[in-house]
Amino acid sequence: SQTIHQWPATLVQPVGSPLSLECTVEGTSNPNLYWYRQAAGRGLQLLFYSVGIGQISSEVPQNLSASRPQDRQFILSSKKLLLSDSGFYLCAWRDTGDNTIYFGEGSWLTVV
Amino acid sequence: GNSVTQMEGPVTLSEEAFLTINCTYTATGYPSLFWYVQYPGEGLQLLLKATKADDKGSNKGFEATYRKETTSFHLEKGSVQVSDSAVYFCALFTAAGNKLTFGGGTRVLVKP
Numbered sequence: 001s002q003t004i005h006q007w008p009a010t011l012v013q014p015v016g017s018p019l020s021l022e023c024t025v026e027g028t029s030n031p032n033l034y035w036y037r038q039a040a041g042r043g044l045q046l047l048f049y050s051v052g053i054g055q056i057s058s059e060v061p062q063n064l065s066a067s068r069p070q071d072r073q074f075i076l077s078s079k080k081l082l083l084s085d086s087g088f089y090l091c092a093w094r095d096t097g098d099n100t101i102y103f104g105e106g107s108w109l110t111v112v
Numbered sequence: 113g114n115s116v117t118q119m120e121g122p123v124t125l126s127e128e129a130f131l132t133i134n135c136t137y138t139a140t141g142y143p144s145l146f147w148y149v150q151y152p153g154e155g156l157q158l159l160l161k162a163t164k165a166d167d168k169g170s171n172k173g174f175e176a177t178y179r180k181e182t183t184s185f186h187l188e189k190g191s192v193q194v195s196d197s198a199v200y201f202c203a204l205f206t207a208a209g210n211k212l213t214f215g216g217g218t219r220v221l222v223k224p
Contacts, residue, residue, distance in 0.1 A: 032210065034211065034212075042216075043201075043214055043215070043216045043217055044156075044201065044212075044214045044217075046211050046212070049210065049211055051210070059211075090155055090156060092212075094210075098144070098161075098163060099144050099163070099205050099207065100144075100146070100158060100161060101146075101158075101205065101212050102158060103148075103155045103156040103157070104155055105154070105155045106154070106155040106156075
């Protein structure tokens with residue numbers, strides 16, 4: 001069966017520091033992968049999605065970037081964090097058989 | 113573009129009460145429809161889904177029917193429990209968009 005993992009689960013970073021969140025999927029090949037953000041008390045915003053290695057689509061211009069160095073690995077990065085980057089970040093993958101999207105456990109980021 | 117509208121919360125109920133959360137959508141093409149649940153401090157879990165008109169998704173006592181004529185996908189549960197306290201998100205997926213579009217989420221609080 002397929003599983004998705006992301007880490008770290010929680011992190012507190014100072015303003016101006018870099019960020020790297022990692023997500024991996026097991027049990028499937030060539031998945032579509034997604035990064036969503038959920039700001040406190042707000043809904044879910046799609047940040048990036050990827051249909052294959054090295055292929056990244058950005059939904060919202062911002063301080064973040066994404067990369068897909070391997071088929072089942074998706075990384076969210078920032079060179080310099082802003083206070084407004086705080087939130088709950090969710091990685092997800094799509095089952096292309098029935099278009100169901102499954103989410104990881106999430107990563108809580110607090111920028112101080 | 114695609115959009116999802118769901119009733120705002122919070123919804124406060126007593127245990128064993130009937131729960132309805134309204135969800136309507138606007139989409140081009142033929143979307144798949146989903147309900148996700150987010151328990152406190154956790155990621156999103158798929159609750160149920162429906163991929164075509166008149167399909168009924170069901171899971172854990174929750175049900176929702178894909179109504180194309182009213183563009184709706186209302187979530188219902190006949191008898192809620194305290195453990196159903198969570199935030200519920202309605203969402204749609206279209207192949208053309210290749211992403212989930214979420215409603216704003218509805219917080220449900222069930223009191224004993």
